[in-house]
Amino acid sequence: MKKYSHLLIVSLLSGVITLGAYKLLFDADGYFSNAKHGITTSATNSPTKNVGLSAEVLDFTDAAEKTIHSVVHVKNVSYKTVSNPMLEYFYGYKGGQTQEQVGTGSGVIISADGYIVTNNHVVKDASEIEITLNNKKTYKAKLIGTDSKMDIALLKIDADEPLPYTAFGNSDSVKIGEWVLAVGNPYNLTSTVTAGIVSAKARDIGSSGIQSFIQTDAAVNPGNSGGALVNTRGDLIGINTMISSMTGSYVGYSFAVPSNIARKIIEDIMEYGNVQRGILGVEGGELNGPVSKELGINQTEGFYIKNVTKKSGAEKAGLTKGDIIVKLDGQNIATYADLSGYINTKRPNDSVEVTIMRNGTKKTILVTLSKNEFFSTEFKGIELENIDATDKKKFRLDYGVKIKSITNDNLAQYADELKGNIILSIDNVKAKDIEQVAKLLNSKDENQSMRLEMINKNGEVLRIII
Structure with missing residues (x-):
C-alpha cells in the first residue's frame, strides 16, 4: 500500500511540474510566446469566409424546379425545293423535289399567356414552329417579331391554361x-x-x-x-x-x-412592332496599353472618342474628340463591349449620364440618345449611312451601308457614280450596318488600302480598292 502511495505522489508532482513548465514557457506571457518576441498573429475567433460545395452552401434544386417547367422545346420546320441539274440540262426538266428540313432548339416562356423568347437563328426561315412544353403538350407558335442583329425572337402560343413562366432578372x-x-x-x-x-x-x-x-x-x-x-x-x-x-x-x-x-x-x-435603337453618336475604340502609349495618355481603360457624329446627342451635349468615356449612368466602362452592351438596353430619346476624362479631369455630361437611322460615319472622305427599307426592297438586301457623299479629292471625279451605291463588304467582311462598319473602319489605319464590294444604282456589282 505504501508503494502505491509513493507512485500516486510522484504522478501528481509530475503533472504539476509539466503544467507549470508549459505556463512558464508557452503561455501568453511565457518565454516562447509570440508576445515575448514581437510576433503578431490573428485571433482564433476572427471571422473567416468559408468556400465549399457542400449541400449547406449550394442548392440548385429550387432554381431548377422553377425553370424546367418554363423552358420549352422549339421545332422549326421549313421546306426547300431541291432541283436536279442533270435532268434540267439533258431533259429540260424544270421541276424539283420539296424536302422538309427540321431544326430544333429551346425557348423560355416569359408570361402566363404564352409569350416565348428564343434565338432568331432557332426559328429563321421557319414555315412552321412547334412548341413542346415540359408536360409534353404541343402547340403551334406564331412568330411575333425578330431581331437578327441581337439574335432574339419572340413567339406566341395560345394555351388553354395559364403557363408557368420565368421572370427576367437584372x-x-x-x-x-x-x-x-x-x-x-x-x-x-x-x-x-x-x-x-x-x-x-x-x-x-x-x-x-x-x-x-x-x-x-x-x-x-x-x-x-x-x-x-x-x-x-x-x-x-x-x-x-x-x-x-x-x-x-x-x-x-x-x-x-x-x-x-x-x-x-x-x-x-x-x-x-420593331426594335428601337438609340445611339450615343461617338466613334472610337477601347483603350489598352499599346493604344494608350500611341495616343500619349496614361489611362489604359475606357472608350476613347475619335469622332463625334454630327447632329447627334453626343455633339449637342458637348462630347469631343479625345474624351475618354469611363462610366455610363455610374457603371464602369472599360471596353467597347461595356459601352455597346449598355447602350443596347436604351431607346432613342433616353438620357444617359456619361462620365468622361478630359485633360485629366473627370466630368459627367447628360446625353440624349439619337435614333440609329441618323447614324453615319466617314472614312477616307466617304460618308456612309444605313440603308433604308426602300433600298432593301429594291435590291433584295437585308444588310449593307450606303455612300451618302464623297469629300475625298482623289474620288471627286467619280462622286456622281459612287453616291447612292451600297457597300456590301469591306476587305471581305460583310458590311452589316453602319455601327459594325464604323467599328471595323476604326480598327484600320488611314493609310491602309481597302477592298470594297458594292452594288450601284443599276444593281451591278462593283469592286474597287481605295
Whole structure:
C-alpha cells in the first residue's frame, strides 16, 4: 500500500511540474510566446469566409424546379425545293423535289399567356414552329417579331391554361464567379440542367451583332440555343446563344445574350412592332496599353472618342474628340463591349449620364440618345449611312451601308457614280450596318488600302480598292 502511495505522489508532482513548465514557457506571457518576441498573429475567433460545395452552401434544386417547367422545346420546320441539274440540262426538266428540313432548339416562356423568347437563328426561315412544353403538350407558335442583329425572337402560343413562366432578372447585377444554371434541350434531351459560374461579362467574341455576351462554363450544346440562363434564385439573366468550340460541341465556354438586352428587344417588339435603337453618336475604340502609349495618355481603360457624329446627342451635349468615356449612368466602362452592351438596353430619346476624362479631369455630361437611322460615319472622305427599307426592297438586301457623299479629292471625279451605291463588304467582311462598319473602319489605319464590294444604282456589282 505504501508503494502505491509513493507512485500516486510522484504522478501528481509530475503533472504539476509539466503544467507549470508549459505556463512558464508557452503561455501568453511565457518565454516562447509570440508576445515575448514581437510576433503578431490573428485571433482564433476572427471571422473567416468559408468556400465549399457542400449541400449547406449550394442548392440548385429550387432554381431548377422553377425553370424546367418554363423552358420549352422549339421545332422549326421549313421546306426547300431541291432541283436536279442533270435532268434540267439533258431533259429540260424544270421541276424539283420539296424536302422538309427540321431544326430544333429551346425557348423560355416569359408570361402566363404564352409569350416565348428564343434565338432568331432557332426559328429563321421557319414555315412552321412547334412548341413542346415540359408536360409534353404541343402547340403551334406564331412568330411575333425578330431581331437578327441581337439574335432574339419572340413567339406566341395560345394555351388553354395559364403557363408557368420565368421572370427576367437584372443582368447588370450579375457578378463574375456567380453560380448559374443553363436549362434547355441539347440533342433533343428535354429539361436538361447544367451548372457553372459566370466566367466573364460584356464578352466581345467578334460577332457582327451583339458584342456584350455573358460568358459561362455551364455546359451548353446544340439544341440549348434559346434556352434559359438563370441564377440560383431562378431569375432569367440570359438567353443561351452560342458556344466556343472547334468540334461543334461544348468544350468549356458558352455565351448568353444578357437579359436586360433581351427584355428591351422583346418590349420594343410588343410595343412598337420593331426594335428601337438609340445611339450615343461617338466613334472610337477601347483603350489598352499599346493604344494608350500611341495616343500619349496614361489611362489604359475606357472608350476613347475619335469622332463625334454630327447632329447627334453626343455633339449637342458637348462630347469631343479625345474624351475618354469611363462610366455610363455610374457603371464602369472599360471596353467597347461595356459601352455597346449598355447602350443596347436604351431607346432613342433616353438620357444617359456619361462620365468622361478630359485633360485629366473627370466630368459627367447628360446625353440624349439619337435614333440609329441618323447614324453615319466617314472614312477616307466617304460618308456612309444605313440603308433604308426602300433600298432593301429594291435590291433584295437585308444588310449593307450606303455612300451618302464623297469629300475625298482623289474620288471627286467619280462622286456622281459612287453616291447612292451600297457597300456590301469591306476587305471581305460583310458590311452589316453602319455601327459594325464604323467599328471595323476604326480598327484600320488611314493609310491602309481597302477592298470594297458594292452594288450601284443599276444593281451591278462593283469592286474597287481605295
